[in-house]
Amino acid sequence: MTESTPLSSLGKGDGLHQQVLASFPLCDLAEEDLTRNPLFCKLLATLAQHVDQTGLTASLRSELDKAEQKLQSQRRHWLRSESLHRGLQEMIQDCSVRKHHAIVPPDQTMFHETMEKCLLVAQCVRQLDPSTTTNQDQPSILGLNTQQVMELMPPEKNVQRMKQSLPRELEKHLKKKCLNLLAYYQPEWENESEGLKNSKLSHLSVQLDNEQKRAKGMKETCRENTVLLQRQTQLYLSELVKCIQLLQSLILDHRLKTQTDLDRKKLEYFEGKCELVLQKIKAEMVEIQLDTYTADAISAHRKIREKLQSELKTRRVEKQSVEMKLASFEILGRDFEALAEEYCRLLQEIEAKNWALKEFAQYNQK
Structure with missing residues (x-):
């Protein structure tokens, strides 16, 4: 998207939101954030015309690409010298290992010893030679200088012989390493012919480069999928929270509406149950009466x-x-009351004497 692209060409609504999210994949944004903040969405859409997905402007991206190219060039130069140095060290180590397992020809021994001494002298000279970033006035190591270390070089004849044999030996060593790498990368080619291995080896760098690009692409895809998964997870969680809130409100409303009906049904149930118990009690009482x-x-x-x-x-x-007689007696007054009491007393004495006579007569008859 160029700087001259108008804002209207970015799209509207959901299309604009999707383009903004695609333009800033590293930002933790959701479509709801853009919907709630339309001005912020327009600002990001305008900003997307001037920056890339990483947030860099075009000029800064150009400078960064140039610096990256320069860095890659220096890195390749360093890797070339470093791989050559390590290859030479590996050749020396292989020779030392072979000495313990087999007899090494004298010329091979002389070649590797000369190469080892040359590497050690070169390393010491490099340590003694101050670079532009070090202090020129610092004291030398152990009081040595470059000329004194160079005197430890092997004889010139041995050095020349070693230099003549070095390309061939180094090529053999590197070829062996490449074949080992090919056997590791494609084990099924290990038992093939030498020519087929060489042919396959010529395409190994291209295959490894393609594999590396494919791995980077898969890594980038994985990162994009991770960002997409995070957004979808956030969206899913927000929707899930809304669903839970809606479900809670539905449950609460349903409970409030049905509580009255539930209470009424419970009341009718208990009334019917009480009526049934009363009828049962009456039936038991009738049964008891019928039995009694x-x-x-x-x-x-x-x-x-x-x-x-x-x-x-x-x-x-x-x-x-x-009561009528008593009422007539009460009319006579208190004087008659004494006579009535005397009359009652006499009746009681008469009854007592009659009982005594009756008992006495029964005793005489016996």
Whole structure:
């Protein structure tokens, strides 16, 4: 997207939101954030015309690319010298290992010893030679200088012979390492012919480069998928929270609406249950009465009741006549009350004497 691209060409609504999210994948933004803040969304859309996905401007990206190219060039130069140095050290180590397992030809021994001494002298000279970043006035190591160390070089004849054999030996060593790498990368080619291995080896760098690019692409895809998964997770969680809140409100409303009906049904249930219990009690009482009062007992009770009612009626009549007599006696006053008491006392004495005579007569008859 160039700087001259108008804002209207970015799209509207959901399309604008998707383009803004795609333009800033490293920002932790969700589509809801852009929807709630439309001005901020427009600001990001305008900013996307001047920066890339990493947040760098075009000029800064150009300078960064140039610096990256320079760094890559220096890195390749360093890797070339470093790989050459390590290859030479590996050749020396391989020779030392072979000495313990087999007899090494004298020329090979001389070659590796000369190369080892040359590497050690070169390393010491490099340590003694101050670079532009070090202090020129610092004292030398152990009081040595470059000329004194160079005197330890092997004889010139051995050095020249070593230099003549070095390219061939180094090529053999590097080829062996490449074949080992090929056997590790593609084990099925280990038992193939030398020519086929060389042919396959010529394409190994391209294959490794393609594999590296594919790995970077997969890594980038994985990163994008991670960002997308995080956004989808946030969106899912927000939607889940909304669903939970809606479900809680539905449950609360449903509970409030159905509580009255539930209470009414419970009341009807308990009323019916109480009525059933009362009817059962009445049925038990009737059953007890039926078991207790037979037809003969009811007939006898009815006769007894009739007799008691007739006697009660007779006693009520007698009571009424006695009450009338008492009322007539009360009219006579207090004088008659003494006579009545005397009369009662005499009646009691008469009854007592009659009882005594009756008992006496029964005793004489015996």
